[in-house]
Amino acid sequence: MHELPQTLVNGLTLGALYGLIAIGYTMVYGIVQLINFAHGEIFMVGGFGALTIYLWLPSGTALSLALPLMLVGGVIASVGIATAAERFAYRPLRGGPRLAPLITAIGLSIALQQAVWAFYPDADQPRSFPQFEGKSLEILSNLHIQRGDVFLLIAAPLCMLALGLFVSKSRAGRAMQATAQDPDTAKLMGINTDRIIVMAFAIGGAFAAVAALAHGLKYGQISFEMGFIAGLKAFTAAVLGGIGNIYGAMLGGVVLGIVEALAIKYIQDIPGMEQLGGGAWKDVWAFTLLIVVLLVRPQGLLGERVADRA
């Protein structure tokens, strides 16, 4: 069992990454009941935004100095695309049939992927992303933390804390809660719901950019296709945690990451289950968990309302 801490840490970092992306799904869903399938691509665009800044900086710039600027670049790219998508692709369809924005989201996702593939220099194959030099940090004799993961493990809780305070304490945050509960009444109370919706997309985009930067630092590469699997896992995390609930998204991400890590490591040690363990089966176990959770708690782990409008 001495590898358990390492397995949990691996799962935790992976899960924190899923959680950061899942915030974008859950915020948008909470307010406009739209599953923004293009969110994985917003995540991907954030990575390319950060890379652009890095390439634009004079070569030899220390990564720790470049990091804040790369974050700004990523956030600008992601938030720009997310708000533009809201304004030009989703807002015109608001009030239309439910399937229209959903199909638009899928179309947008393909369009963004192909746009990066076609127009970003050399993006038709994975582009390498700067990483911190040196070996992974040895915390305990059996516990290694990758240098790139340190950023993720610091950024993810900070972002969650900031978001929690923003939603519960600030005026705009309370307006957001009101819009989520009942958009029509919120409008009657003088809340500019259009602005609130843009804000939800922008926050989701910013979180996606943080996740993209962490992804680049962790794996040392980004590609135009990386949004698909990441988006799918994050969406699963959002549903698992209770879609519409921001803490649920993070919890769902962490649970999903840890279940995947544990499934790879331990399922095959259970007698009679040798064939069902390992990397090949981790998604099966993750989705089995999702189904079990949804059977017992259809609203997800932290979901408050049963989604009656979706």
Place this chain on the structure above:
Amino acid sequence: MRHRSLLIITTAVTAGALTLSACGSRDKSDSDSGGDNNKKTTVVIGVDAPLTGSLSALGQGIKNSVDLATKVANKNNEVPGVTFKIKAFDDQAVPSSGKQNATSMVDDDEIVAMVGPLNSGVSQSMQGVFAKADLAQISPANTNPELSQGPDWASGKKVRPFKTYFRTATTDVIQGRFAAQYYYKDAKKRKVFVVDDKQTYGAGLAKIFSQEFERLGGKVVGTDHLTVKETDFSGIAGKVKSSGADSVYFGGQYPEGGLLSDQVKQAGADVPIMGGDGIYDPAFIKASGTSNDGDLATSVGYPVEKLPSAKNFVKEYSAQGYKDPYAAYGGYSYDAGWAIVQAVKAVVQDNDGKLPDDARAKITEALAKVSFDGVTGKVSFDEYGDTTNKQLTVYKVTKGVWKDAVSRTFKD
């Protein structure tokens, strides 16, 4: 009304996006078909490879090398009265795209034979289509033994399933066993952890490697499988470390291989990773971060740079100013293209200097008898369509570049 018009615009944008994606792959193939001489007969060699996506580094090398073979043939007037051209198709390493491309090639009367594809899995979906149309296929990179020797090759019942299938690359049987012999005999490794990517190529190679390694007396201390296009393999990396393995063998391609190598080292296991020709690409080093010195790859043939016969190829290739390097399969692709040129030459000579009506079937027959000194050595095919060349090389990552460590002819 307002909503309707906006809906139409949105639909149009979405449709536009889809068209854009379709165009992307189309204009790449069109740009290669610029013939100049109309008086001669034009013979088109089809090329199918992943020209976009994460394997495009290898695919572009294949396409350019075949293109070079046709240019050299035209320049030397290798077959009087015939001008060679290529037409490239992008399969994105997806079997269904490969099948579609195969159908397009069969329908294109100008195409008399083809080179490709890169992936064994893609080849499986194309072989049948070509066999029905008598269109010869030479893969410069497929290594799965089933493709030429049938599904029961392992039990000794070798049957050639498609008479139109040839390859200039050696099979996994030879490559996997060669890798096992290197690990056991040269590198003195005894405990190996085997990972594969569940694809035709990777899983096949990993299995052959494991069998040979155990036959030699080594121990496979663990196995696992990863999923293509994923990026997080830290779980597998952790298992490698806790298994106490002194080496890792990976059956798969470089995008995942590079990440796996990086994450194994990040997990604190200081062991080399060895793979097949699928990871022998500069992109493997680029993908695997900072610490992969000592990682190994086997690849078919001797290093192109080291062969005297290849000097010309390297010179001509750089003279053409292609955007991408010839990569791992450049030499084999050139030889595959040249084999087709030689087959066309034989067919045309037998037919009074003209291309016969049943050119495809005749070229397929002629290919079986082709024999010449190519870039990678002697090029000829055995009764299964496999190359008779059994030279292999182990490459090692040294200071961030692939350097050849050992080259020799495979022995049982």
